[in-house]
Amino acid sequence: MSTSSPPYPDLLDVLEVVPGGVDTFTASSPPGTTGRLFGGQLVAQALRAACLTAPPGCRPYQLHAQFLRAGRPHEPLTLRVSRPRDGRAFANRRVEVEQYGKPLLALLASFHVGEPGDDWQPPHDTGPHPDSLPHWPSPLHDAVALQPFEIRPACPPDATGKPALHPLWIRTRKPVSEDATVHACVQAFVSDAGLALSGRWHRAEPQAFTTTSLDHTVWFHRPARTSDWLLLSTTALSVAEGRCLVHGTMHTPGGTLVASIAQVALVRPLAA
Numbered sequence: 001m002s003t004s005s006p007p008y009p010d011l012l013d014v015l016e017v018v019p020g021g022v023d024t025f026t027a028s029s030p031p032g033t034t035g036r037l038f039g040g041q042l043v044a045q046a047l048r049a050a051c052l053t054a055p056p057g058c059r060p061y062q063l064h065a066q067f068l069r070a071g072r073p074h075e076p077l078t079l080r081v082s083r084p085r086d087g088r089a090f091a092n093r094r095v096e097v098e099q100y101g102k103p104l105l106a107l108l109a110s111f112h113v114g115e116p117g118d119d120w121q122p123p124h125d126t127g128p129h130p131d132s133l134p135h136w137p138s139p140l141h142d143a144v145a146l147q148p149f150e151i152r153p154a155c156p157p158d159a160t161g162k163p164a165l166h167p168l169w170i171r172t173r174k175p176v177s178e179d180a181t182v183h184a185c186v187q188a189f190v191s192d193a194g195l196a197l198s199g200r201w202h203r204a205e206p207q208a209f210t211t212t213s214l215d216h217t218v219w220f221h222r223p224a225r226t227s228d229w230l231l232l233s234t235t236a237l238s239v240a241e242g243r244c245l246v247h248g249t250m251h252t253p254g255g256t257l258v259a260s261i262a263q264v265a266l267v268r269p270l271a272a
Helices: 041-055 178-188
Strands: 019-023 025-029 059-068 078-084 090-097 102-113 149-151 166-171 210-219 229-242 243-251 257-267
Touching: 025 041, 041 059, 041 078, 041 090, 041 178, 041 210, 059 178, 102 210, 102 229, 178 210, 178 229
Parallel strands: none
Antiparallel strands: 019 025, 025 078, 059 102, 059 210, 078 090, 090 102, 149 166, 166 229, 210 257, 229 243, 243 257
C-alpha cells in the first residue's frame, strides 16, 4: 500500500448509516482514489440503508444502481428510502443518495426470504488456494477505498511486466459482523473493485484512458463471508460507442458461485 495514500476509515464505520428521520439516513463520504467517491462505497451504503428498512428475514438477492454524479469526499451524504413493495416473501426498496440536494446514485434493491429447493451451478475451478500464491503486484493495491481489504492477484504479471487486474482474491482485513446483510453490503462494496478499469485494461496503454461507472448490477446467489477469501473475476464483453460492458463473478475457494455482477462504464481518452 502506498504510504502517501490518505487513510480510509474502518469499513464498518463507513457502512454505519445513521437514521435521520422516517426512511432517511446520513452517511460519511471518505476519500476515493481520484478525489471522487468510490462507486462501490455508495452502492454499499445505499444497500445498507435498504437493508435496515427491509422486513425481518429478507436478504437482498439483487441490486441495480445508476451513478448520476460524482460525489465529493468529506461532505455528508443523505440517503432517502422508499418502499415500493412489502410482500410475504419478497420486498423492494428504492434508495437515492444525495449530496447537498443533488442526487449521486439511484439504487433499486430486491429482497427475498429464501426458499428450499435445488442448489445447482456449473463446476468452477478457482485454481490454487490464495494462501499458497505469491504476493504479485496489483493495480488496485494503491486504491484508497480498498485499504480495508487484502488483495491477492490470482495470476502473475504478463511478459511485459504489466500486472494482472483480474481474477483477484479479496477479503476484509478485519472481521465482519455475523449479520448476513452486512456481508452482502461488503460484497456490494468490492463488486466495483476494478470493474470499470477492466474495460480499458486490455489496451497497451490503459493509463491513456479514463473510465467512469454508469450502471452497476449485482445478483446475490448464496450467502458469503467477506472476511474469507472471495475470487473476483471479470470479462469485458463489449466496448463500443464510448461504453464498455463488463461481466463479473465472485466464487469461494471451493468454487461456490456467490454473486454475479454486470457494469456499464464510460471509456474516454484522456485529454492531450
